[in-house]
Amino acid sequence: MTAKTLVIVESSKKAKTIEGILGADYKVIASGGHIRDMTKDGLGFDKQSLNIEYVMTGNNKEWVKKIKNVLDRGLFSHVILAADPDREGEAIAQSLKDELGLNDTNSSRATFNEITESAINKAIKESKGGKINRQLVDAQETRRILDRYVGWECTAAVSAHNGRKMPVGRVQSQAVRFIVQRDQEIVNFDAKEHYKVSVKSKTGMADDNTWTAKLDLKMSELGEIAKHKGSETRIWTDQQAADNLVKHIKAGGIDLKLVSQSEKQESSKPPAPFITSTLHQSAWKKLKLRGKKVDEIAQSLYQEGYITYPRTDNANMSDEKFAMLQAYGISNGLSIVKEKRVFSNKKSAQEAHEAILPTDLNAKLTFATDEHRALYEMIKDRAIMSQLEDKIYTKRDAVFELEYEGKKYFFKASGVRIISQGWAGFGKDLTSDDDELTDSLLPVFDDGQSVEIADAEYVHEKTAPPPHLNQASLNKLLDDEGIGRPSTYSKIYEKILQHKYIQEDKNNAIMATELARRLVACTCEIYSIMDPKFTKQMEDKLDSIAQGELNKADILYAFFDEIDKNNQSVVALKAPDDLHHCQKPDCDGVLIMDQYKHKDGGMRDFWRCNDCAELYWSSGGKPFNPDLDILQYLNEDGSPKHPCKQCGSALKRITSSKNNKEYWVCSGNAKASDDKSDCGVLADFEGAPDYENNSYAANFAENRKQQMQARLEKHLASKAEKHTCAICEDHLVPGKTVEGKYMRWDCVGCYASYYHSLKKKDDGKVHKFNPESVFEWRFAAILSDDRKSVRIECPDCQGALNLNKDKSEVVCTGIWAKKTTGYCGFNKLSPDEKEKLVALDDVERILLR
Incomplete structure (x- = not known):
């Protein structure tokens, strides 16, 4: 059997197409792209030797395993590495050569720019003796090290300074800066009112087409330079002068005198093919x-x-x-x-x-x-x-003069006659913002001719700020500045969107977030990577490495020194006022907000200490660790700084989500009394509980009753339907309603909540609310048969306990709560008690929705 040649490409689709071209003597398989990556455990490379620590994970191992199994059959005498023809493709080829144990004798490198029969056959033919371009691999690895060093070291410094996870990227942070600067330019823009004057001729050419001449501000030595939509333009802000000039012309008998006229043939070249x-x-x-x-x-x-x-x-x-x-x-x-x-x-x-x-x-x-x-x-x-003939046209300009109150005003008229549409007759240049030229004829005048004016007007306008960037205009801006590579722009955009540095409106315009503004504020004047010139120069250096003109070690060592100095400057900055510090007694590290992926697929905030790595939940945008939170309210000997007058526990400060005011509540840490019903809520006075002038209701239960009574009075006075509780037969009052989903009813006696589905049935009607039917599926397993007591009592409020959906924790429902108001937040239970609750009849059916 004749040995075949194995060709390795990046994707399965490409492999199938190329194998169909090459025929029976070749076997084409895919590598799945990059088969290895820099480890995420630490920096990922040795800072001295610059050797990268590569790892293969997940699908990467499977791809390599499949390729090795094919090679182990001994059917192939030669391997052609045909990854994409760029730096990344060269790096993929090198990694395949390393991981598969290939050498220059039994392998070669082939590249092609298109997947056609002629291009593929030519590439395979020229691959004999073809070696991997080590200079391209060096350029790719240099870029990878640069990006990791910035992402690892700069992110740590900036995040520690700001107290929240703020990823920094060598190129992506430049994109964020452009967006922030554009937003600031829009916010700070000072719009100026200005006036444009134009006149209309009384007669035109033989076909009676009239023409218009516009006041030329520069020739008339009028106006000032101002910004309009990002570009400089000349504007005339003198409304009185514009009004007087138009009135003078409209008065009649005013002619324009020809000063000069010119005609020349011009051409417009087509746009280049796409890059x-x-x-x-x-x-x-x-x-x-x-x-x-x-x-x-x-x-x-x-x-x-x-x-x-x-x-x-x-x-x-x-x-x-x-x-x-x-x-x-x-x-x-x-x-x-x-x-x-x-x-x-x-x-x-x-x-x-x-x-x-x-x-x-x-x-x-x-x-x-x-x-x-x-x-x-x-x-x-x-x-x-791109390869069609030029568009050819004749352009005619005429300049006229008008003298008024001792000053000369110059008006300019222009006309275009299309000779040949050329490429413009085939399509439009979508990458140009220039107006499309069409026929607009202007007559030929005699030297010194006076032209009678039919009408004049001035238009009142305002200068406008530049528009918000969108993804396309951001890419163009990065490309114009020479930052990054166009092939990576879409990835850069997705990254800064993922990091919540930007948000889009309904028209896909990009706006910077507060997080982006904070990033730019603390990096713009410090980091070299935030300077477009520096970033562009680095791209040029990467190109020079790829061409063998520069050594990667020299570039990287100099870069490390530069970034280390920048990081030290950030550390020396004055800390923001909203930093949070670790609450552990032996640690004063800065807490950094980050996110994790919750089991429901969404993202949740959490906090981590940058020194001791202690984790904190996020509550209301602030760090919270129930085991450590109480420490700040205790003295060194463990006694409370501000004791509860009822039970001796430490009072802790909270912020109300309703009115954003601060209050002091009992933590219950001392367990001095089984009955916490009289543990009140105290107002805050200069950072301490106001024992003397307690402006908040002292008793939870009493306050709850007052609230319910007020709701009941309002409900009874209305014409709304009336219902009674299936548990205690007291009144139900309407609560929160979510249109099209549900309506909640709350009992004023036992605090049970009933949820009435508002989803329409097949007949288009909504189910009628029946408290008894709701009781059967929601409350039967957590209340006794006579509905007068709970099966498992909450140790904090004596309300009914139940399991959440996945049985991961026990929660208080607040039903029959005797000592607090509704949901007390209790979620701890001994294993035995939890098992007892799980074993209850119908517990699967009545878990909290």
């Missing part, structure tokens, strides 16, 4: 597709062989693609240029691949969704447009 950044911008403008979605669709089009490699910063095409375009133009009657257009790229462009182009202009998409087809057609049209 990654311009594809994102156009896809947003035309299709309203987010960057992440654009990347996904473009990648699938590439893997199916419809377009070239979609991560590129080179706007030019190969001679082969140009020949394909010429042939397509001839068969479709398009005026393709005779010589290929060459577009200028940015200095920082890697130019490793050609532009994003269709591989076959006659291809019909068979697998695609509407979004796939729309994006493909956009790429195809842009490629064709």
